[in-house]
Amino acid sequence: MLVNERVKGLCQERGEIRLMEVCGTHTMAISASGIRRAVDPRLKLLSGPGCPVCVTTDAEIDTARRLAERPGLVVVTFGDMIRVPGSHGSLAEAKAEGADIRVVYSPQDGLKMAMAEPEKEFVFLGVGFETTAPTVAATVLAAAERGVRNFSVLTMFKLIPPALEFIASAKKMKIDGFILPGHVSTVIGAKPYEFLVQRFGLPCCITGFEPADILEGILLLLEQMERGPGLAIQYRRSVRPEGNRVAQQLMSGIFEVADAEWRGIGRIRNSGLRLKPDWQNFDARLRFGLRSARSSRPASGCRCGEVLLGLITPSECPLFCRVCTPEAPMGPCMVSSEGACAAYYRYER
Amino acid sequence: MCLAIPVRIVRIEGETAIGEVNGVEREVSLIMTPEAKVGDYVIVHAGFAIQILDRQAAEETRQLFDRMAQAVEERRRQAGKRTG
Numbered sequence: 001m002l003v004n005e006r007v008k009g010l011c012q013e014r015g016e017i018r019l020m021e022v023c024g025t026h027t028m029a030i031s032a033s034g035i036r037r038a039v040d041p042r043l044k045l046l047s048g049p050g051c052p053v054c055v056t057t058d059a060e061i062d063t064a065r066r067l068a069e070r071p072g073l074v075v076v077t078f079g080d081m082i083r084v085p086g087s088h089g090s091l092a093e094a095k096a097e098g099a100d101i102r103v104v105y106s107p108q109d110g111l112k113m114a115m116a117e118p119e120k121e122f123v124f125l126g127v128g129f130e131t132t133a134p135t136v137a138a139t140v141l142a143a144a145e146r147g148v149r150n151f152s153v154l155t156m157f158k159l160i161p162p163a164l165e166f167i168a169s170a171k172k173m174k175i176d177g178f179i180l181p182g183h184v185s186t187v188i189g190a191k192p193y194e195f196l197v198q199r200f201g202l203p204c205c206i207t208g209f210e211p212a213d214i215l216e217g218i219l220l221l222l223e224q225m226e227r228g229p230g231l232a233i234q235y236r237r238s239v240r241p242e243g244n245r246v247a248q249q250l251m252s253g254i255f256e257v258a259d260a261e262w263r264g265i266g267r268i269r270n271s272g273l274r275l276k277p278d279w280q281n282f283d284a285r286l287r288f289g290l291r292s293a294r295s296s297r298p299a300s301g302c303r304c305g306e307v308l309l310g311l312i313t314p315s316e317c318p319l320f321c322r323v324c325t326p327e328a329p330m331g332p333c334m335v336s337s338e339g340a341c342a343a344y345y346r347y348e349r
Numbered sequence: 350m351c352l353a354i355p356v357r358i359v360r361i362e363g364e365t366a367i368g369e370v371n372g373v374e375r376e377v378s379l380i381m382t383p384e385a386k387v388g389d390y391v392i393v394h395a396g397f398a399i400q401i402l403d404r405q406a407a408e409e410t411r412q413l414f415d416r417m418a419q420a421v422e423e424r425r426r427q428a429g430k431r432t433g
């Protein structure tokens with residue numbers, strides 16, 4: 001394999017090569033396609049923080065759950081969120097106990113529901129990265145245009161470049177290059193990652209999600225390790241260097257950057273989004289007077305935090321498979337269909 | 350969660366399109382890709398088109414994948430000759 005020949009060459013001067021696949025969809029694809037096993041073992045492909053559900057904190061889940069317990073209030077969410085445990089159980093459990101929690105495919109579906117049932121309050125859980133935030137921004141805009149008053153958003157969005165800055169600055173992670181997310185980059189373009197090359201000298205490649213895309217992305221990164229770091233776009237069929245300007249404008253029109261709390265990482269400056277002052281009547285936190293609870297450390301011994309930073313692989317967590325399985329998950333990395341622990345459980349045991 | 354798939358646009362009604370994936374029709378908002386036309390493929394996430402698929406780039410990538418697959422096949426054959 002071409003990749004392995006390059007790895008062999010590069011590893012004559014170094015022990016191993018550590019590339020991080022930032023995005024959860026990449027983690028799943030790399031596990032499912034067998035790439036992680038097929039490559040030379042000196043090439044380590046490490047999972048990153050790019051699974052929005054996985055980096056959501058217990059405190060955020062608890063806030064959503066408390067909201068769902070209010071009579072006459074409907075929590076609307078993407079399916080990924082529903083089984084993630086907070087410190088007082090998951091939204092699925094709240095639903096079983098009678099809370100009105102509805103799963104949708106698009107935030108627009110939530111808005112339609114709110115318009116059909118004006119006597120109830122609808123809160124959409126704004127989870128996701130830059131790929132998802134513009135879709136929620138567009139929905140808020142549509143709600144405003146139609147004068148919908150019973151729809152609001154609980155923002156928990158996270159931004160990818162600040163998380164990468166955190167990882168690149170933390171010496172202990174020793175990342176040699178980033179397989180950058182294809183769909184986040186479809187929205188934001190290439191520019192927001194330039195600092196990784198310029199300040200940190202790290203090879204970067206925006207990569208698609210087919211196994212062959214990923215292999216090509218890895219090859220481009222290994223080439224950069226030989227010739228000098230750069231910022232390549234492998235996923236050219238979807239990613240333009242400037243991204244999608246309309247999506248960016250939607251996002252920056254409705255949201256502003258704010259600090260955010262990441263599971264296992266803690267607070268990262270300017271790594272989240274909240275509604276701008278003009279749009280605050282769509283802010284569920286203000287509408288329902290929610291105080292954000294402080295995140296507590298997970299009591300279960302779950303090591304998702306370290307998994308999300310590529311510090312350990314799921315198999316190195318003592319609970320993996322023994323106590324923690326998809327049927328009885330101890331942490332979000334096992335719950336989410338894109339979580340690294342779920343990927344290793346299904347494909348790499 | 351950032352899953353997004355290519356969808357072919359069948360009809361356009363204002364800012365909304367009817368798209369088709371594997372024979373199933375679904376609604377797609379074109380608010381972020383106002384230049385999208387009937388027949389284009391758009392990359393759809395959570396009911397919104399987030400980009401128009403660049404057909405030329407897609408075609409080049411496909412050809413590259415084919416070449417990679419051929420190269421792998423070629424090597425396999427040669428390896429087979431050597432050992433067999």
Ligand code: SF4
Nearest residue numbers: 303304317324331341
């Ligand atoms: S295996 Fe389970 S307990 Fe261990 S880090 Fe993953 S989700 Fe957490």
